[in-house]
Amino acid sequence: MSKNEYFDKVLVANRGEIAIRVMRACREMGIETVAVYSEADANALHVKYADEAFLIGAAHPTKSYLNMDRILEVAEMAGADAIHPGYGFLAEKAAFSAAVKKAGFTFIGPSEATIKMMGSKLDSKQAMHDAGVPVLPWTQSTDHDEAKAFAESIGYPVIVKASAGGGGIGMTIVNNEAELDEAIAKSSRTAASAFGDSTVFIEKYLAKPRHIEVQVFADSKGDVIHMYERECSIQRRHQKLIEEAPCPIMTDELRERMTQSAMTVAKTCNYENAGTVEFLYDSGNYYFMEMNTRLQVEHTVTELITGLDMVRMQIQVAAGEPLPYAQDQITCRGHAIECRVNAEDPMNNFQADAGKISRYRSPGGPGIRIDSCIHAGYSIPPLYDSMIAKLCARAMTREETVARMRRALTEYVIIGVKTTLPLHYAVMNNPEFIAGNTHTHFLQDPTITQS
Numbered sequence: 001m002s003k004n005e006y007f008d009k010v011l012v013a014n015r016g017e018i019a020i021r022v023m024r025a026c027r028e029m030g031i032e033t034v035a036v037y038s039e040a041d042a043n044a045l046h047v048k049y050a051d052e053a054f055l056i057g058a059a060h061p062t063k064s065y066l067n068m069d070r071i072l073e074v075a076e077m078a079g080a081d082a083i084h085p086g087y088g089f090l091a092e093k094a095a096f097s098a099a100v101k102k103a104g105f106t107f108i109g110p111s112e113a114t115i116k117m118m119g120s121k122l123d124s125k126q127a128m129h130d131a132g133v134p135v136l137p138w139t140q141s142t143d144h145d146e147a148k149a150f151a152e153s154i155g156y157p158v159i160v161k162a163s164a165g166g167g168g169i170g171m172t173i174v175n176n177e178a179e180l181d182e183a184i185a186k187s188s189r190t191a192a193s194a195f196g197d198s199t200v201f202i203e204k205y206l207a208k209p210r211h212i213e214v215q216v217f218a219d220s221k222g223d224v225i226h227m228y229e230r231e232c233s234i235q236r237r238h239q240k241l242i243e244e245a246p247c248p249i250m251t252d253e254l255r256e257r258m259t260q261s262a263m264t265v266a267k268t269c270n271y272e273n274a275g276t277v278e279f280l281y282d283s284g285n286y287y288f289m290e291m292n293t294r295l296q297v298e299h300t301v302t303e304l305i306t307g308l309d310m311v312r313m314q315i316q317v318a319a320g321e322p323l324p325y326a327q328d329q330i331t332c333r334g335h336a337i338e339c340r341v342n343a344e345d346p347m348n349n350f351q352a353d354a355g356k357i358s359r360y361r362s363p364g365g366p367g368i369r370i371d372s373c374i375h376a377g378y379s380i381p382p383l384y385d386s387m388i389a390k391l392c393a394r395a396m397t398r399e400e401t402v403a404r405m406r407r408a409l410t411e412y413v414i415i416g417v418k419t420t421l422p423l424h425y426a427v428m429n430n431p432e433f434i435a436g437n438t439h440t441h442f443l444q445d446p447t448i449t450q451s
């Protein structure tokens with residue numbers, strides 16, 4: 001019998017800022033926290049933050065943060081009653097959700113079946129098309145003549161995508177018939193080595209879409225709500241760098257349609273817990289791309305416009321409680337922007353730059369939120385994600401939020417490694433960004449990355 005209303009002890013199967021983010025919610029809820037860490041993370045902040053910490057293996061993720069058996073062993077040893085996967089690593093591994101449950105712990109996230117269905121871009125696309133959610137035209141056929149006929153029927157360019165893909169990996173744009181076979185072969189090869197599944201499909205390619213996603217939340221009773229949308233068009237290598245909420249071009253009518261579609265997606269896959277339904281938007285139309293079955297990096301901007309704590313909600317729902325808020329209690333107030341601070345050189349093709357941070361001073365003041373795992377003297381280990389901090393600004397209007405972010409960026413001091421901070425500053429001063437005119441190829445404009 002649990003002493004706490006929800007759980008007594010939660011193990012966080014992750015590292016970095018997200019591990020700390022989850023532990024912060026636990027601490028506020030009176031829940032004890034267990035950290036796991038690799039040999040490379042012995043001095044990491046998430047280890048110090050937790051009530052207990054266990055070494056789980058060598059630096060390489062397959063030996064530590066992806067080692068399900070070892071993590072479950074620690075959960076048992078520590079007497080945890082639930083496991084939060086964060087994002088990345090095991091967060092979207094259906095087998096982990098199942099193994100956690102089988103071992104007698106609560107998985108703070110969706111079920112094995114849901115993760116499995118959404119883990120296949122192809123299956124989920126078919127299912128959502130059947131449920132009446134708009135999707136881009138696609139074909140599963142990789143036979144040259146059939147693929148050619150498909151591409152000609154919708155017009156080039158098309159994109160070849162890995163069904164099991166993630167992190168922008170395995171996508172190849174095809175401009176004409178001559179490129180078709182090689183693109184299919186290339187995406188299949190990449191998919192096989194990155195995901196152990198070579199299945200690819202071909203889809204219409206949108207030249208300048210926006211990436212708009214809807215945050216949904218569902219409880220174990222089948223109730224689903226949305227928490228508005230996020231605009232995530234500022235990307236490098238198909239991966240997000242700047243996110244904001246709400247979307248600057250959103251109208252009431254478009255929001256109504258997109259949030260309804262997102263909730264249909266969640267209901268169709270019996271969703272439970274926090275999830276994100278991703279759409280591409282182009283000229284008044286939107287298309288379902290995929291659902292991410294976890295807490296997103298950019299959940300922060302949603303928290304800032306709604307005033308809610310999404311990790312707290314995740315824990316409540318995982319404990320079997322109904323959603324703590326009804327749809328009409330969730331309101332959008334003001335505007336929020338997140339800049340991902342990556343240890344990367346934006347002037348050199350975003351090459352990762354591991355190393356030691358010699359000086360660190362983070363911004364503060366009104367409307368600023370930072371989620372990070374770094375400090376002066378911290379050495380960034382080379383084997384993990386290059387994101388070292390998330391800088392968020394919130395204000396009542398988008399204009400004030402951009403000005404606030406610009407101000408915070410000038411206060412941020414990180415010496416010792418190259419970061420994306422100068423790029424963020426350039427974007428915050430870019431007239432097109434200020435006007436809200438963004439699309440997924442925005443950063444390919446050389447005047448931004450070379451300024």
Ligand code: ADP
Nearest residue numbers: 165166167168169203204205206211238289440
């Ligand atoms: P992943 O799961 O690897 O992140 P997604 O399917 O979420 O891949 O797509 C990531 C990004 O790739 C999108 O935000 C968008 O920029 C680009 N993209 C994907 N599909 C298309 C498409 N059909 N047309 C144009 N851009 C696309």
